[in-house]
Amino acid sequence: MFEPAQFDSDADAMRYAIEIARRGIGRVEPNPAVGAVLIDEQRRLLAAGWHEQFGEAHAEVNAFRDFERRHPDEAARAELIRNATLLVTLEPCCHHGKTPPCSDAVIASGVRRVVVGLRDPSPHVDGGGLRQMEAAGLDVFAGVLEDDVRLLNAPFLMLLQNGRPWVHAKWAMTLDGRIATRTGSSKWISCEASRAIVHELRGRMDAIIVGSGTAKADDPLLTARPDGPRTATRVVVDARAELLLDSQLIRTARDTPVIVATLESAPAENINALSSAGVEVQRLPAGDTPKHVDLAELLRELGRRSMTNVLVEGGGGLLGSLFDRQLVDEAHVFIAPKFCGGRDAVSPVGGLGVETIPQQPELDPCVVTQVEQDVYLRGHVRRTL
Numbered sequence: 001m002f003e004p005a006q007f008d009s010d011a012d013a014m015r016y017a018i019e020i021a022r023r024g025i026g027r028v029e030p031n032p033a034v035g036a037v038l039i040d041e042q043r044r045l046l047a048a049g050w051h052e053q054f055g056e057a058h059a060e061v062n063a064f065r066d067f068e069r070r071h072p073d074e075a076a077r078a079e080l081i082r083n084a085t086l087l088v089t090l091e092p093c094c095h096h097g098k099t100p101p102c103s104d105a106v107i108a109s110g111v112r113r114v115v116v117g118l119r120d121p122s123p124h125v126d127g128g129g130l131r132q133m134e135a136a137g138l139d140v141f142a143g144v145l146e147d148d149v150r151l152l153n154a155p156f157l158m159l160l161q162n163g164r165p166w167v168h169a170k171w172a173m174t175l176d177g178r179i180a181t182r183t184g185s186s187k188w189i190s191c192e193a194s195r196a197i198v199h200e201l202r203g204r205m206d207a208i209i210v211g212s213g214t215a216k217a218d219d220p221l222l223t224a225r226p227d228g229p230r231t232a233t234r235v236v237v238d239a240r241a242e243l244l245l246d247s248q249l250i251r252t253a254r255d256t257p258v259i260v261a262t263l264e265s266a267p268a269e270n271i272n273a274l275s276s277a278g279v280e281v282q283r284l285p286a287g288d289t290p291k292h293v294d295l296a297e298l299l300r301e302l303g304r305r306s307m308t309n310v311l312v313e314g315g316g317g318l319l320g321s322l323f324d325r326q327l328v329d330e331a332h333v334f335i336a337p338k339f340c341g342g343r344d345a346v347s348p349v350g351g352l353g354v355e356t357i358p359q360q361p362e363l364d365p366c367v368v369t370q371v372e373q374d375v376y377l378r379g380h381v382r383r384t385l
């Protein structure tokens, strides 16, 4: 990646810190992705670092290590740091977690000024890092590109503030908006390059979720191929725990975890058979209808397991219920230049839907990319209700 030698403004340097923070996505969760940049008085880049791996050094510490590498002479370093500014996307932590407090490291570094993107709302930080650095006599300023940092860390903030993971929805559809034909055939709608993007996405998720209809129709494996930085637990929403014992999911359950989310009233023999096959059966209360599990409760359960990002891969029944309950946060939609036709072909989002056009949720911001012949749209879901 291009590394700028000098920045025009604090915001410009913060933008670069956000960019490098992204390199940790998929590796640092449930921690936030954080980037840090050290600049001199002319805003020349002195060093940069990001949080690379959960449990390992935070961004600020990595930036100071980079500073030592780039400027091996101790006296020269001491001279440079006296007038330097540290820009960090998230408030430095002030508590002993898996690593010592970053606020101590920042103070000990001798840096004069600290610019923070977003104050960390975690209860054990919550302004404490800022106050500690101010008390030590540093010039501290918070709130530069705060909204951009919120976007960067939307999954972290969702888990922290709502106790559930960030929900990504993915589907591949034809030009006439269908994800499967009237007979349930869906392999393949999108091209190989689009499917490779989905595998990359799977590789940074904590869970991949499908409805029982998709598990039955497609017999999917739901693993990332090739492997990504994390291994997702595969989750099937299946009210009666009827997932077939000879399905690919069950046959691989001892290698890659599978959870069947089912109703408390699911038949005991189904539950026992799944448990014996190495599946974790998660019994949940009924939601909107007595026939279906409570999806909000399922997400809270995944949140209790510190899952930060989950990918729902359909089908239309499950995604419709999630959209109706406003539980989809980001969408990844692949549109292939093909026609399916048929009133009974499967639509990507079933459920009840909205009543009027102004109520439609939309992708904002929406990024559109061409992938060979397919169009890939992705963005956060902005709710209008």
Ligand SMILES: NC(=O)c1ccc[n+]([C@@H]2O[C@H](COP(=O)([O-])OP(=O)(O)OC[C@H]3O[C@@H](n4cnc5c(N)ncnc54)[C@H](OP(=O)(O)O)[C@@H]3O)[C@@H](O)[C@H]2O)c1
Residues within 6 Å of the ligand: 170, 171, 172, 173, 178, 179, 180, 181, 183, 184, 185, 186, 189, 210, 211, 212, 213, 214, 215, 217, 218, 237, 238, 239, 240, 287, 288, 291, 292, 293, 294, 295, 313, 314, 315, 316, 317, 318, 319, 321, 322, 346, 350
């Ligand atoms: N092109 C693509 O990207 C893509 C992706 C996925 C699937 N597909 C295709 O889509 C088709 C399957 O779609 P589908 O709509 O029939 O099935 P689905 O959404 O996978 O599964 C429907 C089932 O999900 C559960 N469900 C629905 N609403 C729920 C709620 N509110 N709470 C809890 N559970 C709920 C119900 O099962 P229980 O009653 O058992 O709980 C329901 O029968 C297949 O043909 C597949 O090939 C295509």
